[in-house]
Structure formats: structure tokens, C-alpha cells
Amino acid sequence: MLWWFKSPLESDRRLWEHPILSFHRGRKVKFLFEGREVEAYEGESVAVALYAAGINVYSWSPSLHRPRGPFCMIGKCSSCFMVVNGVPNVRTCREPVKDGLMVERQAGWVPPPSPHNDSIGSQSREEELRTDVLIVGGGPAGLAAAIKLSEYGLDVTLVDEHFKLGGQLLKQTHKFFGSQELFGGLRGFQVAEKLISKLREVSNVRIFTETTAFGVFRGGVVGLASRDSVVWVKPRAVIASTGAQERYLDFINNDLPGVIGAGGVQTLMNEFGVKPGEEALVVGSGNVGVIVSYQLLQAGVKVRAVLELLPEIGGWFVHAAKLRRYGVPILTSHTIKAALGSERVEGAVITAVDERFKPVEGSEEVIKCDLILLAVGLEPDARLHAQAGAVMKWVPELGGLVPVRTEYLETSVPSMYVAGDASGIEEATTAMVEGWVAALAIASKMVDGSKAEKALNELTKYNKFLWSEYRSSPVIARARKGKESVTVTQEEMERLRATYPPPIHFR
Amino acid sequence: MKGRIIICRCNDVTLEDVEKAIDAGIDDFELLRRYLRLGFGPCQGRSCLAIAARVFARKTGKKVDEVLSGWRVRPPIVPINISAFISEGGD
Numbered sequence: 001m002l003w004w005f006k007s008p009l010e011s012d013r014r015l016w017e018h019p020i021l022s023f024h025r026g027r028k029v030k031f032l033f034e035g036r037e038v039e040a041y042e043g044e045s046v047a048v049a050l051y052a053a054g055i056n057v058y059s060w061s062p063s064l065h066r067p068r069g070p071f072c073m074i075g076k077c078s079s080c081f082m083v084v085n086g087v088p089n090v091r092t093c094r095e096p097v098k099d100g101l102m103v104e105r106q107a108g109w110v111p112p113p114s115p116h117n118d119s120i121g122s123q124s125r126e127e128e129l130r131t132d133v134l135i136v137g138g139g140p141a142g143l144a145a146a147i148k149l150s151e152y153g154l155d156v157t158l159v160d161e162h163f164k165l166g167g168q169l170l171k172q173t174h175k176f177f178g179s180q181e182l183f184g185g186l187r188g189f190q191v192a193e194k195l196i197s198k199l200r201e202v203s204n205v206r207i208f209t210e211t212t213a214f215g216v217f218r219g220g221v222v223g224l225a226s227r228d229s230v231v232w233v234k235p236r237a238v239i240a241s242t243g244a245q246e247r248y249l250d251f252i253n254n255d256l257p258g259v260i261g262a263g264g265v266q267t268l269m270n271e272f273g274v275k276p277g278e279e280a281l282v283v284g285s286g287n288v289g290v291i292v293s294y295q296l297l298q299a300g301v302k303v304r305a306v307l308e309l310l311p312e313i314g315g316w317f318v319h320a321a322k323l324r325r326y327g328v329p330i331l332t333s334h335t336i337k338a339a340l341g342s343e344r345v346e347g348a349v350i351t352a353v354d355e356r357f358k359p360v361e362g363s364e365e366v367i368k369c370d371l372i373l374l375a376v377g378l379e380p381d382a383r384l385h386a387q388a389g390a391v392m393k394w395v396p397e398l399g400g401l402v403p404v405r406t407e408y409l410e411t412s413v414p415s416m417y418v419a420g421d422a423s424g425i426e427e428a429t430t431a432m433v434e435g436w437v438a439a440l441a442i443a444s445k446m447v448d449g450s451k452a453e454k455a456l457n458e459l460t461k462y463n464k465f466l467w468s469e470y471r472s473s474p475v476i477a478r479a480r481k482g483k484e485s486v487t488v489t490q491e492e493m494e495r496l497r498a499t500y501p502p503p504i505h506f507r
Numbered sequence: 508m509k510g511r512i513i514i515c516r517c518n519d520v521t522l523e524d525v526e527k528a529i530d531a532g533i534d535d536f537e538l539l540r541r542y543l544r545l546g547f548g549p550c551q552g553r554s555c556l557a558i559a560a561r562v563f564a565r566k567t568g569k570k571v572d573e574v575l576s577g578w579r580v581r582p583p584i585v586p587i588n589i590s591a592f593i594s595e596g597g598d
Contacts, residue, residue, distance in 0.1 A: 064511065064519045071516070071554075078517045078550040089549060089586065109549075124590045161585075214591075215582025225587035248554045250522050252510040338510060379557055387580035394572040400557055401575065 008037035011054035015273040019298050021173060023273035031101035038103075044272055045163075046092035046103055047073065047080045052274045056257040056344040058082055058092065062108035067343045069257025073264035074168070075161050076245035076381065079255075082106055093267075094210070096163045125229040131157040131206070133442055134222055134235035136213040136384060139167020140428045141241035141420025143195040144435030150202040152443040152451060157233060158199075159208040159224055165199075166192035167243055169428055171266040174291060182429055189271070191428070213240075216388040216416075220506040236506055237415040237442045240385055241435060244378040244399065244421035249283065252338035258345030262292045262375035269299045277371030281348050282306040283336050289375035290315035290330075293323050296373075304367050307334045307350060309357060316475065336372065337364065345370050382422045388413045389503040391496050397482030398424025404486050404496065407463060408441035409434060412496050415506040417442065424486065426479050430470060436462050514562075515555035517548020525559055529566045536563050537577040549586045 015023065026042030033050060040049035047070050050058070057067040058080050071079040075094045084090040084103050088110035092103070133149050135142045138160035146158045164170065172188020183191040199205055211226040222238065224231040246261035248254070258277065260268075262284070268274045280301050282293050285308035293303050306323065311333050313320045320330060333353050340347040352363035378399050385403040386392050390411040392401045402424045403411040410417050417438040420431035437459060444455035471480040488496065512522040520543045533539045536559075545559050546552025556578070564571045 061516070061519050066511075066513075066519070068516065076550065076553050078548055078554075081549065124588070212583075212585055212587055214584055214587050217582070223582070225583075225591045227588065228590070230591045245553045248514075248516075248558055250512045250514060250558055252512055255511075255513040255516055379553075381553070383551070383580045383584045386578075387582055387584050394570075394575060396571075 006035045008039070009033060009053040009055070013052045013054060013275045015269070015275055015299055018273065021270065021273065025273075029097050029099045031097055031099065031103060033103050034105065040097040042097065043164075044097050046082070046084065046090075046095045046097055046101065048093070048268065048272045048274060049097050050092070050103070051268060051276075052272075057105065058257075059105050060107040061255070065107065066255055067257055068255060069344075070260065071264055072246055072261050073267035074243075074245075077261075083110065094162045124225075127229060127231045129157065129231050129233045131155050131233060131235050132446060133157070133237045133239065133439075134213075134233050135159070135239045135241065136222075137167065137241040137243055137420070137422070138162075138165040138207075138209075139241060139243050139420060139431065140169050140191070140195070141422075141431040141435035141438075142167070142239065143192070143199060144432040145239050145241065145419060145439040146205050147195065147198050147202070148436050148439035149443060150199075150204050152439075152447050152455060153204065154443060154446055156205040157208070157235065158205055159211045159213055161210070161212050163210050165196050165207070165209065168263065169195075171263070171271040172428065173270045173295060176429060178429055182432070188428060213384060216384060216413075216504055218504065220504055234507075236446065237417065238506060239417040239419055239435070239438045239442070240382070240422060241418070241420040241431070241438075242381045242384055242422045244380050244425055246374065247377045247379050247399070249336075249374050249376050251336045252349075253341070254339065256339045256341055256345055257343060258341065258370055259339055259372045259374065262288050262373045263378075265371070265373050266292060266295065269301075270295060275299055275301065277301055277345075277369070279304055279369040280371040280373055281336070281350075281367055281369045282373045282375055284308065284314070284373075284375035284377070285320065285330055285332075286314035286375060286377065287316060287319065288378075289373075290319035290323060292373060292375060293328060294319065294326075297323075297326055297328070301371070303328045304369050305334075305350070306330045307336060308332045309335050309353060311355075335359075339372055340366070345372050348372055378421065378425045380422050380424055382418060385411055385413070385416065385418060385422070388416055389500075390416060391500050393486050395424060395482045395486055397478050398486070402486055404488055404493075406490055406493050407467075407487055408459070409438040410441065410493070412493060412500060413502045413504050413506075414497070415442075416504070424479065424482050426476070426483075430466065430479075433462050433466050433470070437466070514558050515543070515545050515548065515552075517550050517554075518544045520545055520555065520559075522562065525562050526566065529563060534567060535577070536560065536574045539563060540578075551580075551584065 132154040169188045169192035178184035338349040352360040390403040419434035419438045440459035
């Protein structure tokens with residue numbers, strides 16, 4: 001054997017059997033991780049393929065040199081940055097695997113190679129584009145909006161950062177409630193399949209994947225950047241349905257590989273069929289926490305405990321009861337104090353808390369686990385609105401900063417709309433309805449005659465459903481209260497615009 | 508590995524750093540952000556901003572809304588390839 005021969009990575013965390021899911025894997029591809037061959041499947045991201053191959057450490061942090069692994073898996077955090085084909089700081093969670101890629105770990109923020117280096121590619125192509133409506137984000141809200149606008153004959157441009165459309169629907173494996181129009185009875189990823197195939201049938205929607213809307217500029221121009229081009233779009237209206245990111249939590253060694261967002265784990269195991277670990281501790285017993293715990297069991301992961309800071313379980317009773325039946329302890333008035341391990345989680349220190357959420361002395365306990373899920377809520381990602389100068393408000397019930405809007409979901413930047421989790425955390429069903437509402441509000445202004453009237457009628461119907469039916473359920477009273485607090489009348493919006501003049505106008 | 512509570516994963520800012528800076532007299536959130544480079548990394552504050560704002564609000568007795576009122580988002584709102592900014596020489 002030659003001394004420089006490096007053995008291929010042979011461990012495989014992929015699931016080949018699952019009680020409710022079957023994973024349709026693409027063609028086999030091979031790439032190199034620090035000289036070692038990795039086998040992967042077309043359609044996977046580099047981060048997913050490396051995780052499946054047993055890699056825990058993806059990089060070392062810039063000044064404390066701490067090992068880091070993937071955290072959010074959807075391109076929001078910075079934990080999966082690696083060097084790919086010589087280019088540093090590549091978000092590997094949304095970098096598709098390809099034959100012959102060369103992937104290496106990076107230590108800190110590696111400066112980009114000089115512009116004369118071939119690996120950085122040549123100058124970007126630049127294009128200009130006019131469109132009726134630009135939709136940023138191809139999750140449930142953006143897809144629903146695009147389909148609705150296409151029905152009214154408008155020219156639509158839809159962009160998404162990922163190489164796949166569907167957003168977080170792709171990892172939702174529970175069945176939806178509601179009517180057929182709202183895809184009741186289907187699992188989230190099936191809803192995504194339906195929406196995407198509908199979108200492929202229409203001719204007036206232009207789709208850009210692996211493309212980032214990086215800013216809104218004077219004159220109402222939006223910059224879109226992809227691997228090799230920059231497109232300057234001049235839309236007449238914008239819907240930013242940019243989703244959410246997972247909330248982080250402060251405890252000792254909260255950055256250790258194996259501490260992953262609950263959504264990140266769902267991406268790994270539900271979307272790509274990769275077993276995220278052997279023994280998990282779940283922090284947070286809201287709906288995401290209890291649902292993901294059950295999904296962990298389905299994937300063959302042992303759930304050691306679910307921790308809840310409050311004295312009561314946050315999620316729906318049916319989900320919590322299911323966990324109890326499987327013998328998973330849900331520890332209320334408990335929190336995590338520390339993650340243990342050096343390059344991967346090996347355990348966790350948990351503690352009971354008193355009514356003021358202070359740790360109870362002597363209640364510490366060590367739990368053996370190799371995976372810690374953070375299911376402590378989501379935070380809206382409405383940065384594009386904030387950057388465009390929309391009036392924002394901090395609403396704890398909605399998870400953070402969101403733009404103030406009218407009931408038609410128009411923000412204080414005229415013709416800039418918000419829909420889905422970016423408007424405040426709710427769920428996929430409300431995201432789709434919000435997508436329709438924003439689309440119909442725009443259509444009613446852009447089309448003429450009887451079509452405009454039809455749009456207004458549809459708009460009234462969906463808004464009535466949203467506010468008088470769906471959100472009247474007591475289990476979502478908190479989100480309703482939040483949404484009420486940022487929804488203003490047209491007159492109030494005009495007053496806001498007079499006080500905080502919008503710097504951007506779309507024409 | 509030394510046990511640390513990381514607030515900002517991009518720039519390795521710890522909870523201790525945040526608390527020390529506030530105790531040392533930094534009474535403006537934007538100043539704190541500039542001092543510690545919170546939110547100046549590639550994720551642009553997507554992990555740290557909310558935690559830091561809550562810690563700051565708690566320690567200074569302000570409301571989170573107030574704390575974040577000076578926060579501005581500037582383009583590019585996410586890192587993009589440098590080649591997007593490279594234009595042909597000449598003019």
C-alpha cells in the first residue's frame with residue numbers, strides 16, 4: 001500500500017428503513033473530503049453527505065478554535081462553512097454534492113483567494129430584469145403566492161437560496177389538518193411536491209434557485225446574486241417570504257458539534273434520511289419539540305428526555321401523550337446547564353429550576369447522549385424588509401422583529417409585502433394563506449375589470465378564513481395576539497409612512 | 508475544551524464577554540455590537556442578536572424594542588460571492 005493512500009470514509013448514517021418514509025436517493029456521486037473518498041447521492045448537500053459519512057467537525061472557530069458542526073442546515077447560521085474546490089466560506093448545507101468536489105475543513109475565516117485566482121471564477125454576468133412581482137423565498141408562502149399570481153396572468157419571478165424549492169415543508173412529515181384546498185391529510189413534503197408540480201405547469205413564473213436576494217436599492221431595484229451572475233430586478237411589487245431561523249440558547253458548550261437545531265435535525269433525518277445520532281436530549285417541549293421527539297423515535301434514535309423550562313408542557317397534548325406512551329420522560333421545570341464532550345456531544349448536565357427559573361441546587365444530573373436538539377422556538381427572518389426601511393416591531397408572541405403591515409400584508413414600504421414565518425411565526429397552513437392574501441392584494445391592483453373584482457372577493461374570503469376561523473382556535477391564541485398587534489389599518493399605515501418616509505419605491 | 512457559553516458563533520463572543528462589557532459601562536446596544544463585533548460575522552446576527560438583546564435589556568432595565576431601535580440592516584444582507592462586486596477595470 002502506498003503510504004499516502006487515504007482510506008475512503010465508510011461509515012454510513014443513512015436510514016434505509018423507516019416506518020412512514022421512503023427516501024428516493026439519486027445517482028451515486030463521489031467527492032473528496034480532505035483526500036478521502038466520500039460516497040453520496042445526487043440531491044444531497046455536502047453537509048448532509050459528510051454527516052452521513054460520520055463527520056462531526058466541519059470547522060474550527062476563528063479565535064477560540066472550537067470545533068463546530070452543522071446547526072441550522074438551512075443556510076441561516078454560519079456553522080457549516082467549509083472550503084469547497086478552493087473557495088472558503090461555502091455554506092455546505094446548501095451546496096449540492098457533485099462528482100469530484102474537493103472539500104476541506106477551515107479554521108476561522110479564511111480570506112477569499114485573490115480575484116486573479118482561477119478558483120474564484122471570472123467576473124459575474126450582469127443582467128437586468130423587469131417583472132410584475134418578485135417573490136423572495138420558495139417555501140409554502142412563496143410557492144402559494146407564485147401560483148396565485150400566475151393564475152391572474154402576472155409575470156412572476158421567484159427566487160430561493162437553496163437548490164431545491166419547498167422551504168421547510170420538505171422536512172415536515174406530519175399530516176396537515178384542514179380542507180382539501182389547504183392540503184388536509186397530506187404530509188408536508190407531499191404538499192411541497194403538489195405546489196412545485198403546479199408551478200412547473202405555468203409559463204409566467206421565472207424561477208431562480210441557488211440565488212440570494214442580497215439587498216433592495218434606490219429606484220426599487222433588488223439585487224439577486226447566484227454563483228456566476230448578478231441580476232438587477234425591477235419589480236412592480238415584492239413579496240418577501242423569507243422564513244425564519246432557529247433560536248439559539250445559552251448554556252455551557254452550546255456550540256459543541258451534536259448540539260443542533262430541531263429543524264436542522266429534521267432536515268437530516270426527515271428530508272435526507274440520515275440518522276442524526278443514537279441517543280438524544282431534546283430541549284423544549286413546544287410543538288416542534290414534542291413532534292421532533294416522536295420523529296426521532298421513528299428514525300430509531302433513543303430519546304433520553306425532553307426538557308421544559310416552564311412548569312407545563314408547551315406542545316399539544318396528543319403529541320406529548322404519544323411520547324409518554326413510548327416511555328420518554330418529559331421533565332418540566334428543567335433546563336440544560338452544559339453539553340459535555342470534546343469534538344462531539346457525549347452527554348449533558350441538566351438541572352431542575354425553581355419558579356423564577358433559577359437552578360435548584362443539588363438537582364444536577366448527567367444524561368448520556370450524543371445529540372442535543374434545541375427546540376426553543378423560531379425567529380422571523382425579515383431582514384430584507386428591515387434593510388428596505390420598513391417599520392419593524394419586536395413582538396415576542398411572533399418570535400422577534402417583524403414588519404408592521406396592513407391586513408393585506410403590505411408593509412410601510414409601499415408594494416413590499418410580507419408572508420409566512422417572516423411575518424411572525426405560525427405554521428405552514430397560515431403561511432400558504434398569507435401567500436394567497438399578499439398575491440391577491442397585488443393582483444387586485446395590477447389587473448383590470450372583472451378579474452380585479454374576483455381577486456378582491458378571493459382576498460376577502462381568505463382573510464375572513466384566516467382571522468375568523470383558523471386563528472380563532474384557542475391553541476394559537478398567542479400567535480393571533482401577536483399578529484393583531486402588528487396589523488394596522490390603511491389610515492394608520494399612511495400616518496406611519498408620513499412619520500417614517502419609506503426610502504424605497506417600487507414602480 | 509474549556510467550558511464556554513457562546514452567544515455569537517461567527518466571532519466567538521461569549522456570554523461572559525457581553526456581561527463584562529455591560530458591567531464596564533457600555534450602555535448602548537449599538538456600541539456593544541461594535542465593541543464585540545456581535546452580528547458582524549457571516550450570519551449577520553442570526554444567532555446572537557436576539558440573545559444579546561435580551562441580556563442587554565435584562566441588565567440595563569430597558570425593553571428589547573428599545574434596545575434594538577438603533578439596529579440597521581445593510582446590504583448585502585447575506586454574504587455573496589465577491590465576484591458579484593468585481594467589475595471590469597477601466598472607468
